[in-house]
Amino acid sequence: MSELHDLCKFPTRPIDQSYIDKLTQYLKDGIPATYTIEEAYNYINNIEEEPTTTTTPLHLICSHAPFDITKEEQEIISTMVEKLFEYGAGWSFTDINNQTPGCILISRRKERENKEEDGKWMNDVYQQIIDAGVRAELLLRKVNEFEEIEFIEEDDEQEEKEEEDIPQLVKDEQEIKEEAKQEQTTTTDIKPVVIDDAPDAPSQNQQSYLNTKLEYINDALITKDDKDGVMMAWENDIMKLASDTITSSASSASDSESEQEVNILNIGFGMGIIDAMIQSKLKSHPNAKHYICEAHPDVLQKMKIDGWYEKPNVIILEGRWQDKLNDLLSSSSSSSEASVFFDGIYYDTFSEHYQDMLELFDIIVGLLKPHGIFSFFNGLGADRQIIYEVYKNLLIIDLENYGLNCQFKEFNVPNEKFWNKLQDKSIWDDVKRSYWSCPIYYHPIIKFIDY
Structure with a gap:
């Protein structure tokens, strides 16, 4: 272990300015803010193997900062964390216990819930980690956009000019990449944990998923071979909350709007939980139309067997939403028929990523009525609470760019939901991995900013 x-680990009290001075000096001397205990151990013991865990200085601060600190000490700790992030500390590194610094704070807060000691510093540092995670995600996205830029050579003069500009351009790109590496952001998957699946696995690749056999078993929809949990019955209460949300705008519309046809769209049928609830909600709207967009052939077959194709107010859009919703937009703008706009839209698909959601937002703003409401199953990073918090904040920023306002309704998710009492086992025993481990569900309610 190094002096850093x-x-x-705060060996002496009080925690004063000398801690900041020493930390700053170590960092200025070239010790990385991401320098791990494991790396230090390997260096001291002449071990050349790369360590498999990453216990960073930020982990140590979160683990060893005392509970009974003064206000002045709290400010020192906060400044130390800020200084580490300034020098590239990683917010999502995992230690030997597979915990990020944020995970450590969550565990320590739980331990002290009934204690008198002031642990406010943990809330402050926790927020600093969330903010760092959001910055890292935004930075990584910019780097990826930068790498996609193409330069077109129009003539020899332009080519010569570009050759002169390339060295500086490459330098800037490398600087940005280094910043991104220092931030060490997580992947932008809808369920961003340590993924051991191949890039072409059904859980990671949509086309692979659409070609994969599914099966409905024990109140769950899973991939037949890999046992990926596509949808499960524990989500019932969340679907009830979602159906109430996306159908509420039809009732709250102005008189002129309420005379128009009510349209609700669900993207991703799954087990049909929310669609059954939507049907019940729309009974009071005789002119309502219920659109369902679904791409997987096994799910479509299940819908046919269960009679969804025969329901008079249901319109099935067979195919990927990327194709069908764009067709809906195109046909509305080019045909003489009345355009279709929606009072409520819900999104819950499998094997899609956050980037797909950003593309969906482009379409949502073209399909949603002025008073309409959009929502989705918010499982963004929900198998690690700190990542779930980061995506919550990131989502607000991204939606604002589309003129949309996002508010969250908190919904408790007790552990009892994940226990099958009849079979006396966890519901996760029958699937490949758990995709939920957070105590609170953040239900998104998304509207146009002016509404």
Whole structure:
């Protein structure tokens, strides 16, 4: 263990300005803010193997900062965390216990819930980690956009000019990449944990998923071979909350709007939980139309067997939403028929990523009525609470760019939901991995900013 690591364990009290001074000096001397205990151990013991865990100075601060600190000490700790992030500390590194710094704070807060000691510093540092995670995700996205830029050579003069500009351009790109590496952001998957699936696995690749056999078993929809949990019955209460949300705008519309046809769209049928609830809600709207967009052939077959194709107010859009919703937009703008706009839209698909959601937002703003409401199953990083919090904040920023306002309704998700009492086992025993481990569900309610 290095002197930097010792410092972050707070060996002496009070925690004063000398801690900041020493930390700053170590960082200025070239010790990385991401320098791990494991790396220090390997260096001291002449071990050349790459360590498999990453216990950073930020982990140590979160683990060893005392509970009974003064206000002045709290400010020192906050400044130390800020200084580490300034020098590239990673917010999502995992230690030997597979915990990020944020995970450590969550665990320590739970331990002290009934204690008198002031643990406010943990809330402050926790928010600093969330903010760092959001910055890292935004930075990584910009880097990826930068790498996609293409330069077109129009003539020899332009080519010569570009050759002169390339060195500076490459330098800027490398600087940005280094910043992104220092931030060490997580992947932008809808369920961003340590993924051991191949890029072409059904859980990671949509086309692979659409070609994969599914089966409905024990109140769940799973991939037949890999046992990926596509949808499960524990989501019932969340679907009830969602159906109430996306159908509420039809009742709250103005008189002129309420005379128009009520349209509700669900993207991703799954087990049909929310669609059954939507049907019940729309009974009071005789002119209502219920659109369902579904791409998987096994799910479509299940819908046919269960009679969804025969329901008079249901319109099935067979195919990927990327194709069908764009067709809906195109046909509305080019045909003489009345355009279709929606009072409520819900999105819950499998094997799609956050980037797909950003593309969906482009379409949502073209399909949603002025008073309409959009929502989705918010499982963004929900198997690690700190990542769930990061995506919550990131989502607000991204939606604002589309003129949309996002508010969250908190819904408790007790552990009892994941226990099958009849079979006396966890519901996750029958699937490949759990995709939920957070105590609170953040239900998104998304509207146009002016509404």
